[in-house]
Amino acid sequence: MTTKNDNYVKILFRFHSDIFEEEMVETMWATIVDKHKGLFKLDSIPFYAPQIASDDILFAEFDDHEQMLTYRRTVEYSGNSTIQIVLMDKSKDINQIRDTFKELGCVSEKNNGEYFSMLIPSTVDYKIIKKKLDELETQEIISYAEPCLADGHRY
Structure with missing residues (x-):
């Protein structure tokens, strides 16, 4: 161990x-x-x-x-959620995107220059995060998945 x-x-x-x-x-x-x-x-x-x-x-x-x-x-279950994010627009800085979500109360861990996983704490309003995720996805900057969406973050 x-x-x-x-x-x-x-x-x-x-x-x-x-x-x-x-x-x-x-x-x-x-x-x-x-x-x-x-x-x-x-x-x-x-x-x-x-x-x-x-x-x-x-x-x-x-x-x-x-x-x-x-x-x-x-x-x-903690009530926290996990979101996986892939950078689609390689001209964008993945760390700036991570910082955007950090300002909204979410921490993340970068796996490489194109992928990171993000923690949405149970205390954070997921509607605000979801709106930003959808905005960036619509702009084809990112793509994302919700492999662990806590009950408190579902709407």
Whole structure:
């Protein structure tokens, strides 16, 4: 088990990607909630794993085949959402787009110069974020997906 410090663990997520049409693996950091019960709080923004968001409480256990802690199910949803964004207009600066959403209360992690994943906190009004996402998509600057949209962000 790889650790950031004594309270952090890496958890493996194995899932089927409809976008890539294949089985995929992603590892993410989590904090220990209750090690004996296998409960962990996700401390990463998922790049690809669907239906999970930062601060969700997860059940994970050591998998002998994977040789590491492996996600089994979500125990408690945080109310946060995860949005995946692809830069379509390569003449635009991806960091400026990320900053636009940061000003609206959303943090993100960049995977490369053309893709980032964004956390929409439960306290942020998603209508404002959605309006900006749709505006940028209509202008063909970005394309986006909503792989984990919390109930509080649905309208």
